[in-house]
Amino acid sequence: MDRKNCDYKLIIDGLGRDRALNILKEMLTIRLFEQSGEQSYQAGKVWGFYHSYVGQEAIQTGAVHALGKDKHLWVTTYRCHALALLLGMTIEEGMCELYGKANGNSLGRGGSMHFYGERMYGGNGIVGGQWPIGVGLAFSLKYKNIKDEVAICFGGDGSVAQGSFHESVNLAKLWNLPLIIVIENNQLCMGTQIERCICNLPIGENFSKAYGIKSYCVDGMDFCSCYKTFQEAADYVKKKSTPAIIEAVTHRFRGHSISDAANYRSKEELNKIKERDPIDNFVSAISSVSFLKDGELADIKNSIKKRVVEAMNFADKSDFPNPNTLEDGVYSI
Ligand SMILES: Cc1ncc(C[n+]2csc(CCOP(=O)(O)OP(=O)(O)O)c2C)c(N)n1
16 A cells, blocks of 8 residues: 555645645535435435445545546446535435435435436446446547546445456456546455455456556545545546556445444454544544644534534425326436
8 A cells, every 4th residue: 555655744735724624524524424314214214225435435535636526427336425425416415315305316216326416427236337337438538539537437346256347447458448447445345355255366456467457556544645546547547548446445334235234343343443534534634734723623513414414304305206207217219
């Protein structure tokens, strides 16, 4: 991991106080959104699958800040709430989608695994289903000769075991597509340890060698390392017009989904993991350059919590989609 190459002070100074505080607010919004969504689920207001991004916040926040949310084409897995929020979805749209309400991000038809945005192509429930979509997005950029944008495709470590990953990476390199392939390695393929799922570790380094692709390995619990690595990888991909792999080593604090009690991990192990909480890491990084005043963190948390609770009430009061619109948006050829 190239943490040692990451000059925190330089990065935080370069961001400036306002932007650093915005980054903190975004990571806290993701955390509180996820926790509140889970509460709503337990209260019977949200159904279906629910995959929380808690613990992994630094990766996609780092990526979106490094590349900019108004450019590029993005796609991710079923663990998709964070990316949608980072790319501009409102908390209300997100909460309404979880509640299956017509004001939701996908008009209440997709639920937790199917969030979208103008530049975000899901939210995909099929493990490994996003890799070929990422290749298609990168192909479209090359085809249209758009040189200052890339496609970014996120996937879990378990999805590297799918054939779709290998076919996609092969094509991306064969056609030299501007694609950043991000393996969010939370070291668990659902409930199976990565060592029992993937044959050749470290995953990013070894699989990238197989396809002749440059790879980066980054501490996914650290915003600054992620931010710097995504900047470097995007510059490389644009300059060389070729793909790159980023393996972000991380941990999820929750089970694979809400119905997974994560009994395969001891309390002690989880507590140890939480000592490297990406939000706490960022708070200490910005505190070390005096960007955070006394009491400011508590104020920020309270105001975000208030906004999330308002969004939950809004979702609760919103209408379910009208059954007469059931066939809207359904196309056939
Ligand atoms: C094609 C397909 N096979 C199986 C599943 C069931 N499934 C959902 S997630 C998952 C494992 C994914 O592991 P990983 O990519 O490491 O994700 P994470 O641990 O972050 O949930 C499986 C087998 C599925 N959704 N799609």
